[in-house]
Structure formats: C-alpha cells, structure tokens
Amino acid sequence: MSSLGVAFVTGAAQGIGRAIALQLADDGFDVAINDIPASKDKLESVSKEIAAKGRRTYIAAGDVSVEANVELMFSDVVKSLGQLDVMVANAGVCGAKPIIDTTSDEWDRVFAINTRGVFLCYKYAAAQMIKQGRGGRIIGASSTAGLQGEAHMSAYSASKFAVRGLTQAAAREWGPHKITVNVYCPGVIETEMLENLAKASGITPAVLYDTHKQFSSLGYNGTPVEVATLVSFLASKESHFITGQSIPVNGGRFFV
Numbered sequence: 001m002s003s004l005g006v007a008f009v010t011g012a013a014q015g016i017g018r019a020i021a022l023q024l025a026d027d028g029f030d031v032a033i034n035d036i037p038a039s040k041d042k043l044e045s046v047s048k049e050i051a052a053k054g055r056r057t058y059i060a061a062g063d064v065s066v067e068a069n070v071e072l073m074f075s076d077v078v079k080s081l082g083q084l085d086v087m088v089a090n091a092g093v094c095g096a097k098p099i100i101d102t103t104s105d106e107w108d109r110v111f112a113i114n115t116r117g118v119f120l121c122y123k124y125a126a127a128q129m130i131k132q133g134r135g136g137r138i139i140g141a142s143s144t145a146g147l148q149g150e151a152h153m154s155a156y157s158a159s160k161f162a163v164r165g166l167t168q169a170a171a172r173e174w175g176p177h178k179i180t181v182n183v184y185c186p187g188v189i190e191t192e193m194l195e196n197l198a199k200a201s202g203i204t205p206a207v208l209y210d211t212h213k214q215f216s217s218l219g220y221n222g223t224p225v226e227v228a229t230l231v232s233f234l235a236s237k238e239s240h241f242i243t244g245q246s247i248p249v250n251g252g253r254f255f256v
Contacts, residue, residue: 001054004028006081007235008074010064010121011035011091013042015191016141019224020088020231021046022053027232029086030056032077037061056081064091064117074124083132086235087125089118089140092159094193096201099154107155114159119166122181126174135178137235140167142183144250160185164246171244180243182234187250188212189222217252
C-alpha cells in the first residue's frame with residue numbers, strides 16, 4: 001500500500017494524541033508514536049491499531065523534555081521508517097492550582113514538558129525536513145488556555161502561550177524551506193487527562209463536563225476526533241498556505 005509519507009506523533013498513548021495517530025494512519029501516513037516508557041502497553045495497543053490499517057508504525061518511547069531522548073527518537077524514527085514528513089508535538093501535562101499555591105518545581109515541570117518538549121520536537125523535526133529538502137508539516141499543541149488565560153491554571157496557560165510564540169517564530173524561519181508550522185488549541189475535550197484533572201479538583205468528570213457545556217455555543221463538549229480531523233487537514237498538502245496560526249477547536253466557547 002502506497003504511503004503519503006511518515007508522521008510522528010508524541011503523547012500518542014491515549015486521548016488526543018491517540019486519535020491523531022489513528023487519523024493520520026487512515027489518511028495514508030505511516031505513523032511513529034511516542035509516549036513515556038510507563039505507557040508502553042498503551043503504545044503497543046495503538047501500534048497494533050495502526051498496523052491493522054495497513055500502515056507501517058514504530059514506537060519511540062521517551063521523555064520529550066530530555067534532549068538526548070528526543071534526538072534519539074527522531075534518529076530511530078527515520079532509521080525505521082525512512083523519512084519524516086509530519087511532526088505532531090502533542091505531548092503535554094495539565095494541572096490546576098492557584099498561582100500563590102504553585103511551587104517553582106511544579107511550574108518548571110509544566111514548562112519542561114509543554115514548552116521545552118515542543119521546542120525540542122520542532123527543532124529535530126525541522127532539521128530532518130530541511131535535510132530532506134522537500135518541506136513538511138510541523139504541528140504543535142497549544143490550548144484555548146493559550147489564547148485566553150485561565151484562573152488556577154497559570155503554569156499551563158503560560159506554557160501554551162509560549163508554544164504559540166515559538167510556533168510563529170518557527171513559521172517565519174522555516175517558511176523558505178516549505179515547512180509550515182501551526183498549532184491546534186483545544187477547548188474542553190472529553191479525555192482521560194481532563195477526567196483526572198476533575199478528580200484532582202474534587203469533582204466528578206460528569207459535573208465538569210456538564211458545567212462546561214453551558215459555555216459552548218454548540219451546547220456540547222468536544223472529543224479527540226474533532227482535534228484529529230483538524231490535524232488531518234494541517235498535515236495535508238492542501239494546507240500549504242497556512243502557517244504560524246493558532247486554531248481553536250472549542251465549540252465556540254470564545255472567538256478569536
């Protein structure tokens with residue numbers, strides 16, 4: 001079966017990352033997937049689903065906040081699958097705390113994964129794409145909290161604002177190489193990560209979901225599929241004239 005190329009998705013063991021990896025496999029890409037080593041069983045399950053679609057796949061477990069890990073992951077993906085055409089820097093963490101209760105260690109952890117991790121993935125993806133000389137698509141994860149600050153989410157919001165700045169700078173630098181760089185900005189997407197956040201805040205996921213539905217212009221929350229379909233377009237050849245953009249997927253919670 002012919003391939004559109006090779007895509008690499010971080011944070012792909014579950015939720016939005018898993019949906020993106022499976023969508024890109026449906027689109028015709030061979031797909032490398034990443035998550036932390038503790039999620040190996042989930043990665044293997046996603047890998048089997050990709051293979052069942054007739055696509056080649058490769059598991060690149062590692063911590064995106066550690067440069068040596070990221071450099072090795074990209075090298076291994078290219079050795080295994082032969083090239084790199086689409087990079088989706090999806091891996092991230094979220095937490096909820098008032099600013100005055102947030103420790104510097106908690107702040108640094110969020111930035112290490114959400115911002116440095118994206119920077120490192122962008123860096124090594126672009127280096128490979130420039131070497132190949134035929135352009136590419138780099139796509140990162142921001143958030144609606146990276147478009148409008150959220151109370152009790154200072155580190156998360158700030159990290160996602162930073163991703164947008166990085167993305168715009170990268171779009172300027174790599175445009176001459178025909179590499180587009182964009183971010184998706186999910187709103188309330190019903191995922192395991194959001195459910196864990198609800199529990200940590202002392203409420204049930206159902207209460208959290210019902211509370212947020214009222215802020216959506218459409219009256220319902222999103223699922224990972226809605227984000228994956230946007231990434232599908234951003235990864236396509238047809239998106240060649242879109243770069244440096246931060247695109248909300250928030251059901252009309254607010255407008256930009």
